[in-house]
Amino acid sequence: MKDVLLMAAFAFGGAACAGLLGAVALRLLRHRSVAVSLAVVAAVAVAAMLAGTLAVAWAMFLSPHDLSVVTLVAAMAAVVSLATALLLGRWVVARGRDLARAARDFGEGGSFAAPPARATAELAAVTRELAATSARLAASRERERALESSRRELVAWISHDLRTPLAGLRAMAEALEDGVAADPARYHRQIRTEVERLGTMVGDLFELSRIHAGALELTPSRVSFRDLAADALLGADPLARERGVRLCGEDIVHVPVEVDGKEMTRVLTNLLVNAIRHTPADGTVAVRVDRHEDTAVLSVTDGCGGIPEEDLPKVFDTGWRGNSARTPPAGAGLGLAIVRGIVEAHAGRARVHNVPGGCRFEVTLPLAAAST
Template identity: 30%
Template structure:
């Protein structure tokens, strides 16, 4: 449950952050993008327009220079630009016009045609079939020697500019009212003359005319505003011009000065219509974009939450196992960021903890072993004291009794009493030495020095050493020992083992019977056996005979049973050698055995 809660929290947090970010972005574009874009575009065009006017004022004003300046302005702004002289005549060879000479006064008037040759009026205007020297009647707006035509009439045809009439209406002037009262309006004219110059476009030029048509309309609006005193022609003017309900434009007008006088006017116009269209499209687009982006947000958030949570969950699992002292699992380090560094640190911590705990375990085992040895040593001391007290009690009683007999002069044969006392002292000395030897072996501190030697030679020497006891009982010892058999052991202690076992066999073998003493090759080991004929050992005593002071027949005298420590000493010596040993009953007697390792090659 906890695993899922981490992923779920990260998932909700990521989805929330992405969604809020997208909504802020959407609201920002919806509320501020249009205004921001219009302001930036207006500032950029206005700055480029000022630079154009400044460069134009300081240029030679030849055709090539002006064309380069216009081209640069267009590349910077993608806006339209016109140059008009102080009379409103377009200064560009690509613009169209005609000149007429008034009949009564021979005065020449200039009539710009770009304003009226828009897409809708082109056909009707060209139906006039105008040519140079044609007689025409013109009514329109007069500025110095420039006439903005409202109507043009020949003998057979008449043309009327609806766009100019609409502009007049925008300023509160009704053409139907003033057309018969032109004298009352100083800026209106009704004249008659003949054409002296004529520059008309071809049909292929119609596209260019329509492109500048909007700008010419804006120029006319500005001229009317100047005539009515609503605009100052000596200052940089920026105003909005709307052709219809759907098309908006921003217009820039600046006079071109020379020696403090106005020489011409520069007009620039940039359309704001793409902004409106783009915003309308964006509003519909965002509806579909939000659905798509929200789906992407869900996928990315789920992937992101799983990607972040996965190493955290792995860290949780590994640390949980570490808390249970399981250091087998390690974290994968697949990155070099903080999580990768944390994983690496946890792995290092796991290794260090495992190492420290292992060392503590080993130290604890060593302490337990030392405590065990200490307890065993203490037990050995107590058993030694208890055993030696028990074993010394009888000989001390004998010595005391015989010493009192000598003192009381019970018998004149004091030699007998003295021999008994000396014999008991020897027995006590032997007992004490064996007890000390056993205590040393049981203490766990005794270290053996191993050397290679011939086990055959050792058996022969022990047989020779105990030959007196063997002959006294008329025993026959069969020695089976190859002198070439070499073992790796402590020679003195193994000799003590053989002496103890052979002595034990001599004591328990009936007079005149046989004893077998042999050593046999068993591959990497040598097996030594001591077999004597006689009564078998009771089954319940086979394991107990190795205990100290244990005698099979408690009624046996100490003279025939020994001290009771020989087999116990033998057991500890063989255990120090890590040598297998044991005792078995056979049909005709008892067999003791032990096995010793051969030396390794090169020893």
Template identity: 40%
Template sequence: MRRSLLFRFLGLSLAVALGAVVATAVIASYSTTEQLQGELQQNAGQLEVDGQIYGELSSYAVNHSGWSGVDKEVRRLADELGRRIALTKPDGTVIADSARVLGAAPELPSVPAATIDARNEGAHVFTSAVQSAAVTVAPASGAAFPTSMVRTAAFPPGYSWGLTAKEKDERQVLAEQAKTCLTAEGVESQVSVTDGAPMVALDAENVDGVTVRQVWRPSLSMATFGSASVAAGGAATPSAAERCVPKGLYAPSAKAKLVNDDEFRRASACLTTAKVPFTPLTDTDTGLRTVSPKDQEKVPAQFFECSTQARSQAIAPYVAPTAKLYLGSKSSFNVFSGEGMLRTAATALGVMLIAALVMLLTGRRLVRPIVALTGAAQRMRNGDHAARVPVTGKDEVARLGHAFNAMAESIQRSDFQRKAMVSDVAHELRTPLANIKGYLVASEDGVVPLDGELVTSLLEETGLLEHLVADLQDLALADAGMLRLHPAPRDLSELAQQVVLAHRPAAETAGVTLTADVPPEAVVSIDSARMRQALGNLVSNAIRYTPTGGTIVVGVRRVDDGYKLTVTDNGAGIADEHLPHLFDRFYRAEQSRSRSTGGSGLGLAITKHLAEAHHGRITVTSKLGEGSVFTLWLPLGT
């Protein structure tokens, strides 16, 4: 079985795409490797610089409620570090760009270097003041100290967050008082300022014999200092520091307390709603509150979700919103410059050659049946309705070929029917016209007297012509969709009895018994004139083909979805081979065209159109020698 045309096109596209991807990958990997090697050699310290930029801008975000005024900070960092710096909102709106001049700037890199999200990344800094203090170690002399000799404990960065100028001045006074007290206790100390907040550092000697300076807080225990409890000028015991350094020196700011209260309230409400057991805690030194899980060994995930969400929501009004950080210039690499031009051209030529070969091999096979279809269509246009195309396979082109052959068969059959119809119409019109002309010529020559009997005969022939023309007009209107109906509620039982009454004289003349078998009432919306015409055609046919002594019954019966009008006779019946064509125009099961039995050949075709115009249908069952049953079904909603 031949594969689907869709899959063949898909395979062709994938083959070309694969070749293009492989070629692009070769060029990109080779050229990009060369460029990256050069960039790494020229920018060995780039990561450290970028980390510094990220850190300072993150600190700005933590300490400001918005990005207003960040332009100065961005330009300062760009001038000091020689790096283009740009901040944008998540939707791409530029907040600040060091490369922007008079409102214009080079295009940003395609991917941001980092995302600054103070609400989530820095949320913990505002509630960690209850944790342990840090011991930042540096030489007592203040000289440069190797990075490997600096150790940092878990210092809460939220300690100095949110301090106002007044609060800083108050802490400066407390720090100076603590230094005076420590000097009186014989402990060397130094007042320093970190992030704008005063701190007290104690001079001590560590285990390697190096004098260092340690930042002390009231919550520090003896174990925190360890062996570094001996100072150059005496014993730097925690008890002396505890007596001299007031708790207020390292107390959280008023803003930090507001955030802490909001965070504690949100976390408590979330955990209560989630039914997670917790314990509220309050730090005695700072007054900050926090929540702790009841079960320290199995902490549910909901506890961490509530805590994180509460911190982020509490901080949001006090920190800058999320921003994207772009560093450097546009991330682009032009493979069509310099040495890459030749490699690009050669690779593109190779891909095009492969694509051309694949298309030639597969395209010829795809085009061949289409060419055959085109030739057959042209032959049909020239009048050869017998034109057909050979069809093999089961793909889309094969189905198109089958459809074309079916269309050609239908056109040929319609053309044959048209010619047969023209011949039949000519024959049907010729006979009465010939009779009328013959009688008139004979009367004119004096051969036949123009008496009442002749006039009656001429009127009969004229009536046949009129009936045939009326039937043809009805069919033409039905074909054009202009057969108009005027539906109204009508009793089918009454209509059937009217048809029986109208055709009873003809039935008696033919020696046939015509009766009606109808219910008391069967109301449906129909065009009574058209439906009487359709039922009359069926009764006329039944009378014509029922021998003397036969019976015809017109019935009306209710079914689930409508009504059935039936015309049942015990006449000669119809052979099975004639049943599929019985409703075709001018078709007769009895081919003799006898005037004793043959009508115009249009009655059943008209009846079929009338039934379909009422959204119904007509069917027939018959058996030779036993009779026929014509059934006209009408829906209730007609």
């Protein structure tokens, strides 16, 4: 037993010396190619075995012939190990270079194309992550282009919508100033109407800018979706009567939500005004509130005749106003974009889909937490 422990000690000492030298070599060569590191590891493994064997052989006073045999066997093992390590290292380096070229092309603005050659599991994982990142960046670039396009259209539409009332205001002001207005009171009323419309447009722009800048400050409180819907219906009733549209709100249940009452009232008002404007006379706008598991769903259904399927994904985009049949006079196309921004700020979702005779806008919000 004592001899076994002694041989183990000599073998460990020789192998430890080789391992220490190998660790120093790896540290000095840590910035070199992985092929060099693999060769060093293979050399350390063989050297550790050889050093341990030689230490035991010298301690046991083996014959020169036996010692030469052991050394020759270790040397052959070293040659095979180093050759294998170098081949593996060159293969890994080649796959790494392929991946680096693909990443460089990806970084220059193109899409990432995975190298065709098979790689190690780690390089394959990096390849998959780069491919996923490329897909996300492509989607982000597409959203950025769409946003930039909508911004250009919005600027053009706002400029057009501002030019018309401003020209009218200027003409009426000049007529009043020159004393040629046949009915000054009517001109004053018209000026006030146009100013109020311009004020509404500026307010929508300001609200949308706060949403896009992430500066929308919410003051949530526990309220009933039914109360919010009832208030919005009451506020939209005069416009509905003026246009001969019936408002229907019987299917409204009590559902508690944690929202900013002022902002959510704006959401419901925008949806109702949008629905009333696009519903013909004698049509119906129906409001419904449902509870689905842990969410509250408010829907506003109009009689607009439906939206083209290709336009449905654009309905909540900034500046979208659809075709002429769905374009209100002087509308800047901001109302539904504001709806989506406020709803998403409440961790909710706004969507639209066609129904027979019209379309249905739905706002989904998480239920309020149970009060303790």
